[in-house]
Amino acid sequence: MLRIITLLIAVIFAFSCNEVDQYLGKNEKNKEVTYSYACLDSALGGRPLNRRISQAGDLLRDLAVSDKEITDSVQTVYGKMFHDEMVQEGGFKLINDKTLNQKLNTVLNQLLETREKPSKIRYAVYALEDTTVNAFTFGGRIYITRAMLQKCQGKDALLYAIMGHEIGHSEVGHIKSTIKELVLANNIFGERAGSTVFELKKLLTASFNQKNELEADYYGINLTNKLGYDVCTAVAFWKEMASKENPYNQVEDFFRTHPFSDLRSECLSNHIRSNFGKNCGTVSEADSHPELVKN
Secondary structure: OHHHHHHHHHHHOOOOOOOOOEEEEEOOOOOEEEEOOHHHOOOHHHOHHHHHHHHHHHHHHHHHOOHHHOOHHHHHHHHHHHHHHHHHOOOOOEOOOHHHHHHHHHHHHHHHHHOOOOOOOOOEEEEEOOOOOOEEEEOOEEEEEHHHHHHOOOOHHHHHHHHHHHHHHHHOOHHHHHHHHHHHHHHHHOOOOOOOHHHHHHHHHHOOOHHHHHHHHHHHHHHHHHOOOOOHHHHHHHHHHHOOOOOOOHHHHHHOOOOOHHHHHHHHHHHHHHHHOOOOOOHHHHHHOHHHOOO
8 A cells, every 4th residue: 555655646746737738630720629728727626736646546547457458349338238227227217209319319420420530439319307407428328417408408509519528528538537447446346346337327427527527528619610500609508507606615626526617618718719719708798699609
Protein backbone atom coordinates (compact mmCIF):
# COMPACT_ATOMS: atom_id res chain seq x y z
CA MET A 1 0.00 0.00 0.00
CA LEU A 2 2.82 2.43 0.87
CA ARG A 3 4.42 1.79 -2.54
CA ILE A 4 1.11 2.54 -4.28
CA ILE A 5 0.68 5.80 -2.36
CA THR A 6 4.27 6.79 -3.18
CA LEU A 7 3.68 6.08 -6.86
CA LEU A 8 0.47 8.11 -6.80
CA ILE A 9 2.20 11.12 -5.26
CA ALA A 10 5.06 10.87 -7.77
CA VAL A 11 2.65 10.74 -10.69
CA ILE A 12 0.60 13.69 -9.42
CA PHE A 13 3.61 16.00 -9.35
CA ALA A 14 5.03 14.72 -12.63
CA PHE A 15 2.26 16.39 -14.64
CA SER A 16 2.38 19.96 -15.88
CA CYS A 17 -0.03 22.45 -14.35
CA ASN A 18 -1.27 23.65 -17.71
CA GLU A 19 -4.10 21.98 -19.61
CA VAL A 20 -3.29 21.89 -23.32
CA ASP A 21 -6.12 22.50 -25.75
CA GLN A 22 -7.04 19.36 -27.64
CA TYR A 23 -7.45 19.02 -31.39
CA LEU A 24 -10.33 16.81 -32.41
CA GLY A 25 -11.57 16.94 -36.02
CA LYS A 26 -12.42 19.81 -38.32
CA ASN A 27 -15.36 22.15 -38.74
CA GLU A 28 -17.49 22.64 -41.83
CA LYS A 29 -14.87 24.98 -43.33
CA ASN A 30 -12.20 22.30 -42.92
CA LYS A 31 -10.51 24.19 -40.12
CA GLU A 32 -9.19 22.45 -37.04
CA VAL A 33 -11.61 22.26 -34.12
CA THR A 34 -9.97 22.69 -30.72
CA TYR A 35 -11.32 21.71 -27.32
CA SER A 36 -10.39 24.23 -24.66
CA TYR A 37 -10.90 23.48 -20.96
CA ALA A 38 -9.65 26.84 -19.72
CA CYS A 39 -13.24 27.79 -18.86
CA LEU A 40 -13.14 25.20 -16.06
CA ASP A 41 -10.24 26.96 -14.33
CA SER A 42 -12.63 28.85 -12.06
CA ALA A 43 -14.08 25.56 -10.80
CA LEU A 44 -12.36 23.33 -8.25
CA GLY A 45 -12.01 20.62 -10.89
CA GLY A 46 -9.85 22.97 -12.90
CA ARG A 47 -7.33 23.62 -10.12
CA PRO A 48 -3.83 22.27 -10.87
CA LEU A 49 -3.83 19.79 -7.97
CA ASN A 50 -7.25 18.41 -8.93
CA ARG A 51 -6.09 17.96 -12.50
CA ARG A 52 -2.99 16.11 -11.36
CA ILE A 53 -4.97 13.80 -9.09
CA SER A 54 -7.34 12.97 -11.94
CA GLN A 55 -4.46 12.35 -14.35
CA ALA A 56 -2.68 10.19 -11.78
CA GLY A 57 -5.79 8.09 -11.35
CA ASP A 58 -6.05 7.68 -15.11
CA LEU A 59 -2.44 6.54 -15.32
CA LEU A 60 -2.74 4.02 -12.51
CA ARG A 61 -5.92 2.57 -14.03
CA ASP A 62 -4.27 2.32 -17.44
CA LEU A 63 -1.26 0.55 -15.94
CA ALA A 64 -3.54 -2.00 -14.25
CA VAL A 65 -5.88 -2.72 -17.18
CA SER A 66 -4.63 -2.54 -20.77
CA ASP A 67 -6.57 -0.67 -23.44
CA LYS A 68 -6.26 -3.78 -25.59
CA GLU A 69 -8.48 -5.67 -23.16
CA ILE A 70 -11.39 -3.26 -23.58
CA THR A 71 -12.11 -3.43 -27.30
CA ASP A 72 -15.15 -1.93 -29.01
CA SER A 73 -16.68 -5.42 -29.05
CA VAL A 74 -16.10 -5.81 -25.31
CA GLN A 75 -17.80 -2.45 -24.68
CA THR A 76 -20.77 -3.55 -26.77
CA VAL A 77 -21.05 -6.79 -24.77
CA TYR A 78 -20.96 -4.88 -21.47
CA GLY A 79 -23.68 -2.58 -22.78
CA LYS A 80 -25.96 -5.46 -23.73
CA MET A 81 -25.45 -7.23 -20.40
CA PHE A 82 -26.21 -4.03 -18.49
CA HIS A 83 -29.33 -3.31 -20.56
CA ASP A 84 -30.73 -6.86 -20.30
CA GLU A 85 -30.24 -7.01 -16.54
CA MET A 86 -31.72 -3.57 -15.90
CA VAL A 87 -34.83 -4.44 -17.91
CA GLN A 88 -35.22 -7.89 -16.34
CA GLU A 89 -34.71 -6.62 -12.78
CA GLY A 90 -37.02 -3.65 -13.21
CA GLY A 91 -34.38 -0.94 -13.10
CA PHE A 92 -35.57 0.44 -16.43
CA LYS A 93 -39.09 0.98 -17.69
CA LEU A 94 -38.82 1.47 -21.44
CA ILE A 95 -41.29 3.71 -23.27
CA ASN A 96 -42.99 1.64 -25.95
CA ASP A 97 -43.81 4.34 -28.51
CA LYS A 98 -43.11 3.35 -32.10
CA THR A 99 -43.10 6.90 -33.47
CA LEU A 100 -40.79 8.17 -30.74
CA ASN A 101 -38.42 5.25 -31.10
CA GLN A 102 -38.25 5.71 -34.86
CA LYS A 103 -37.34 9.37 -34.37
CA LEU A 104 -34.66 8.57 -31.80
CA ASN A 105 -33.13 5.97 -34.10
CA THR A 106 -33.16 8.43 -37.01
CA VAL A 107 -31.32 11.01 -34.89
CA LEU A 108 -28.87 8.38 -33.67
CA ASN A 109 -28.05 7.12 -37.16
CA GLN A 110 -27.54 10.63 -38.53
CA LEU A 111 -25.17 11.47 -35.69
CA LEU A 112 -23.23 8.23 -36.11
CA GLU A 113 -22.81 8.85 -39.83
CA THR A 114 -21.30 12.25 -39.05
CA ARG A 115 -18.39 10.90 -36.95
CA GLU A 116 -14.95 11.47 -38.48
CA LYS A 117 -13.18 8.42 -37.03
CA PRO A 118 -15.99 6.08 -36.00
CA SER A 119 -15.47 3.28 -33.54
CA LYS A 120 -16.95 -0.18 -34.04
CA ILE A 121 -19.14 0.10 -30.98
CA ARG A 122 -22.72 -0.97 -31.74
CA TYR A 123 -25.18 1.69 -30.64
CA ALA A 124 -28.84 1.62 -29.63
CA VAL A 125 -31.09 4.28 -28.08
CA TYR A 126 -33.97 3.90 -25.62
CA ALA A 127 -36.54 6.22 -24.05
CA LEU A 128 -37.06 5.69 -20.31
CA GLU A 129 -40.12 6.38 -18.17
CA ASP A 130 -38.37 8.67 -15.70
CA THR A 131 -39.18 12.11 -14.30
CA THR A 132 -35.51 13.14 -13.97
CA VAL A 133 -34.11 15.41 -16.69
CA ASN A 134 -31.28 13.12 -17.70
CA ALA A 135 -29.55 11.08 -20.37
CA PHE A 136 -26.72 8.58 -19.97
CA THR A 137 -24.93 5.80 -21.80
CA PHE A 138 -23.01 2.57 -21.34
CA GLY A 139 -21.50 0.21 -23.88
CA GLY A 140 -23.18 1.92 -26.83
CA ARG A 141 -26.61 1.90 -25.17
CA ILE A 142 -28.02 5.42 -24.89
CA TYR A 143 -30.89 6.23 -22.52
CA ILE A 144 -33.00 9.40 -22.52
CA THR A 145 -35.64 10.03 -19.88
CA ARG A 146 -39.15 11.23 -20.61
CA ALA A 147 -38.39 14.44 -18.71
CA MET A 148 -35.39 15.13 -20.96
CA LEU A 149 -37.45 14.35 -24.06
CA GLN A 150 -40.01 16.89 -22.90
CA LYS A 151 -37.24 19.48 -22.68
CA CYS A 152 -36.32 18.61 -26.27
CA GLN A 153 -39.89 18.82 -27.56
CA GLY A 154 -39.95 21.19 -30.52
CA LYS A 155 -36.16 21.60 -30.22
CA ASP A 156 -34.57 18.98 -32.46
CA ALA A 157 -31.22 20.77 -32.21
CA LEU A 158 -31.17 20.11 -28.46
CA LEU A 159 -32.02 16.42 -28.96
CA TYR A 160 -29.13 16.08 -31.42
CA ALA A 161 -26.74 17.80 -29.00
CA ILE A 162 -27.82 15.63 -26.06
CA MET A 163 -27.54 12.38 -28.00
CA GLY A 164 -24.28 13.53 -29.58
CA HIS A 165 -22.96 14.14 -26.07
CA GLU A 166 -23.72 10.53 -25.10
CA ILE A 167 -22.07 9.22 -28.26
CA GLY A 168 -19.06 11.34 -27.35
CA HIS A 169 -18.66 9.55 -24.02
CA SER A 170 -18.09 6.31 -25.94
CA GLU A 171 -16.14 7.65 -28.89
CA VAL A 172 -13.52 9.53 -26.88
CA GLY A 173 -12.97 6.71 -24.37
CA HIS A 174 -14.87 7.68 -21.21
CA ILE A 175 -16.92 4.48 -21.16
CA LYS A 176 -13.79 2.45 -21.80
CA SER A 177 -12.29 4.02 -18.67
CA THR A 178 -15.40 3.15 -16.67
CA ILE A 179 -15.21 -0.48 -17.78
CA LYS A 180 -11.50 -0.57 -16.91
CA GLU A 181 -12.38 0.61 -13.41
CA LEU A 182 -14.99 -2.14 -13.11
CA VAL A 183 -12.48 -4.75 -14.28
CA LEU A 184 -9.86 -3.42 -11.87
CA ALA A 185 -12.31 -3.49 -8.94
CA ASN A 186 -13.33 -7.05 -9.80
CA ASN A 187 -9.70 -8.13 -10.06
CA ILE A 188 -8.92 -6.69 -6.63
CA PHE A 189 -12.10 -7.29 -4.65
CA GLY A 190 -13.97 -9.96 -6.62
CA GLU A 191 -17.03 -9.78 -8.82
CA ARG A 192 -19.43 -9.20 -5.93
CA ALA A 193 -17.62 -6.06 -4.78
CA GLY A 194 -20.55 -3.70 -5.14
CA SER A 195 -20.78 -3.88 -8.92
CA THR A 196 -24.50 -4.68 -9.10
CA VAL A 197 -26.42 -3.27 -12.03
CA PHE A 198 -28.25 -0.83 -9.80
CA GLU A 199 -25.02 0.56 -8.39
CA LEU A 200 -23.67 0.71 -11.92
CA LYS A 201 -26.73 2.74 -12.90
CA LYS A 202 -25.93 5.18 -10.08
CA LEU A 203 -22.37 5.42 -11.39
CA LEU A 204 -23.54 6.11 -14.93
CA THR A 205 -26.18 8.68 -14.02
CA ALA A 206 -23.55 10.47 -11.90
CA SER A 207 -21.37 10.04 -14.95
CA PHE A 208 -17.79 11.26 -15.18
CA ASN A 209 -15.65 14.19 -14.09
CA GLN A 210 -16.26 17.77 -15.16
CA LYS A 211 -13.68 17.70 -17.94
CA ASN A 212 -15.17 14.48 -19.35
CA GLU A 213 -18.61 16.06 -19.40
CA LEU A 214 -17.34 19.15 -21.19
CA GLU A 215 -15.43 17.04 -23.72
CA ALA A 216 -18.61 15.09 -24.47
CA ASP A 217 -20.52 18.39 -24.76
CA TYR A 218 -18.05 19.60 -27.38
CA TYR A 219 -18.25 16.32 -29.28
CA GLY A 220 -22.04 16.50 -29.42
CA ILE A 221 -22.02 20.15 -30.44
CA ASN A 222 -19.58 19.40 -33.26
CA LEU A 223 -21.80 16.67 -34.71
CA THR A 224 -24.91 18.82 -34.29
CA ASN A 225 -23.25 21.73 -36.07
CA LYS A 226 -22.14 19.51 -38.96
CA LEU A 227 -25.74 18.42 -39.44
CA GLY A 228 -26.82 22.05 -39.75
CA TYR A 229 -28.77 22.43 -36.51
CA ASP A 230 -28.67 25.53 -34.32
CA VAL A 231 -26.08 24.71 -31.66
CA CYS A 232 -27.05 27.79 -29.65
CA THR A 233 -30.12 25.84 -28.50
CA ALA A 234 -27.82 23.82 -26.20
CA VAL A 235 -26.41 27.02 -24.69
CA ALA A 236 -29.94 28.24 -23.97
CA PHE A 237 -30.81 24.88 -22.38
CA TRP A 238 -27.94 25.04 -19.91
CA LYS A 239 -28.79 28.66 -19.12
CA GLU A 240 -32.31 27.50 -18.28
CA MET A 241 -30.98 24.66 -16.12
CA ALA A 242 -28.68 27.12 -14.32
CA SER A 243 -31.69 29.16 -13.19
CA LYS A 244 -32.84 26.12 -11.16
CA GLU A 245 -29.51 25.38 -9.48
CA ASN A 246 -28.19 26.57 -6.15
CA PRO A 247 -25.74 29.49 -6.25
CA TYR A 248 -22.14 28.39 -6.73
CA ASN A 249 -20.30 27.15 -3.66
CA GLN A 250 -16.98 25.32 -3.39
CA VAL A 251 -18.27 22.50 -1.19
CA GLU A 252 -20.87 21.44 -3.76
CA ASP A 253 -18.38 21.96 -6.58
CA PHE A 254 -15.94 19.57 -4.91
CA PHE A 255 -18.48 16.73 -5.10
CA ARG A 256 -19.93 17.55 -8.52
CA THR A 257 -19.11 15.36 -11.51
CA HIS A 258 -20.79 17.83 -13.89
CA PRO A 259 -19.83 21.49 -14.30
CA PHE A 260 -22.37 23.97 -12.94
CA SER A 261 -24.87 24.63 -15.73
CA ASP A 262 -24.03 28.34 -15.93
CA LEU A 263 -20.34 27.52 -16.41
CA ARG A 264 -21.29 24.81 -18.90
CA SER A 265 -23.26 27.26 -21.04
CA GLU A 266 -20.32 29.68 -20.93
CA CYS A 267 -17.86 26.98 -22.03
CA LEU A 268 -20.14 25.89 -24.87
CA SER A 269 -20.72 29.46 -25.99
CA ASN A 270 -16.95 30.05 -26.14
CA HIS A 271 -16.42 26.78 -28.04
CA ILE A 272 -19.12 27.64 -30.58
CA ARG A 273 -17.80 31.17 -31.05
CA SER A 274 -14.15 30.18 -31.48
CA ASN A 275 -14.72 27.16 -33.73
CA PHE A 276 -17.86 28.00 -35.70
CA GLY A 277 -17.97 31.79 -35.58
CA LYS A 278 -21.47 31.85 -34.09
CA ASN A 279 -22.50 34.20 -31.31
CA CYS A 280 -25.14 32.57 -29.11
CA GLY A 281 -25.78 35.67 -27.00
CA THR A 282 -27.89 35.34 -23.85
CA VAL A 283 -30.93 33.17 -23.31
CA SER A 284 -33.32 36.11 -23.43
CA GLU A 285 -31.83 37.31 -26.70
CA ALA A 286 -31.95 33.85 -28.26
CA ASP A 287 -35.57 33.29 -27.21
CA SER A 288 -36.96 36.77 -27.81
CA HIS A 289 -34.99 37.64 -30.92
CA PRO A 290 -34.15 34.50 -32.94
CA GLU A 291 -32.60 36.65 -35.66
CA LEU A 292 -29.73 37.43 -33.26
CA VAL A 293 -28.66 33.78 -33.34
CA LYS A 294 -26.60 33.16 -36.43
CA ASN A 295 -27.46 30.04 -38.42
